[in-house]
Amino acid sequence: MSEFVTLSEAVSRWVHAGDRVALEGFTHLIPFAAGHEIIRQRIGDLTLIRMTPDLIFDQMIGAGCARKLIFSWGGNPGVGSLHRLRDAVERQWPRPLEIEEHSHSAMAHAYAAGAAGMPAAFFRGYRGSDLPKVNPNIKFIACPFTGESLAAVPALRPDVTIVHAQKADRRGNVRFEGIIGVQKEAVLAARHAIVTVEEIVDRLSDEGSNDVILPSWTIDAIVVAPGGARPSYAHGYYQRDNAFYVAWDAIARDRDTFQQWMDAHVHSGGKGSA
């Protein structure tokens, strides 16, 4: 059963140095507040897992939290590069970053395999791509029935997955709506799960559409963190701050500007977005 705790308690109890930590949310519902708390608690040596690292991993990598990154698309959507990620890969700043690089299809399949308790995912992928040459976790296997060559990748099994959702009820069940990404698979694939939410409600109503419900017994901790996905967005609550995504390009391009921004907006204990 999930427990209601503060963000600081959730992170200190369930996120430890050296862990494999997934923070999911496909453009939508990115758990920024939780990522910032990990930075503030200076938890290091993490293997960070996200299909799209986005600004939150740019910040965590720039802050030195990550030893390794598992990802499939590392850009600032519609804007350009993630400069802190590039600085780590190209110039090892602030520390060397090992990368394990996949395609979206592979990561989606690998989370689904983790949720299903399978050791690996099998799919029609990576044909004619150079990615298998640089990632030893991509292999090929013959289908035992047809002989077709299929790609195989290990299931993703994070030590802890952190996601953001719109609502939880008082029993700790959680409801997501809008673009639902890989949140359900990432939670079910993990040993522990933390969910930050916009609000607690008496009852998860059946209004709206396209909802995903996760029962309380699939989650360890629920944290009330209104605005916890900013500058990404929460369908039905607030919009994506596209202007901030554009502005981040200049902030992150330079190490000093980046550190000043982090001091002012993250280390000071602020909400984290501009």
Added chain:
Amino acid sequence: MNASSGTYTATEMMTIAAARALTNRDVCFVGIGLPSAACNLARMTHAPDLALLYESGTLETRPRVLPLSIGDGELCETALTTVSVPEMFQYWLQGERITVGFLSGAQVDRFGNLNSTVIGDYAAPKVRLPGSGGATEIATGCQRIYLVMRHHPRTFVERLSFQTSLGHGPTGRERRALGVRTAGPVLLVTDLCVMTPYAETNEFEVVALHPGVTREQVIAATGWPVQFAERVDETPAPTSVELEALRDLHARTAAAHGAVVTE
């Protein structure tokens, strides 16, 4: 340029020429950036029933403005339905439900292979690019692939630094050998010309020049010795309807995002 439509930019010509390739019957997997503008322009002009899918899981989305990311709220709010990302890649893409994948990339070679991963050596890259995203499986899972890219010798290269997504393969003949049944890249639209693969070699050659563009410009902007088809047409100039629709779309997009963004 053309009197009926007034003046237009090379980028506008490229987007409009790319949009014209899509039909009302297509189900199209949309890449972000240049493809997204072309796909939505097609839907807003000659192909109102064109089904657009983004990798965030939005099926038959009808955004009023161009999304900045593939997961903007606008895409979900205007979609017929939104599925999870694993479902998107398993049932819809891998299940071969999609007729056209519309892609771009940082580098393309003469056989339509794409690089969106690194410039230089993978282990010590000169430039670290975003990576595959959906592209690697889009390139093999859709019935055919259309490409749209700005023409430049640094992007139209003799040799890719890294082959992220399969076109026709390093010699133009690898798809069949890899067991890939789909057609691969059949169209490449640039800001200078339209190219299609020559049937015998699968090497992209110029089949139409945009109005006012010379062969010499295309040769100078291509990093391999580019071939021209026996017959090279002139791309019809943008109509006033196409131009107006595209400019309205960009104006609405800029207003919505509070900033002028890329294509």
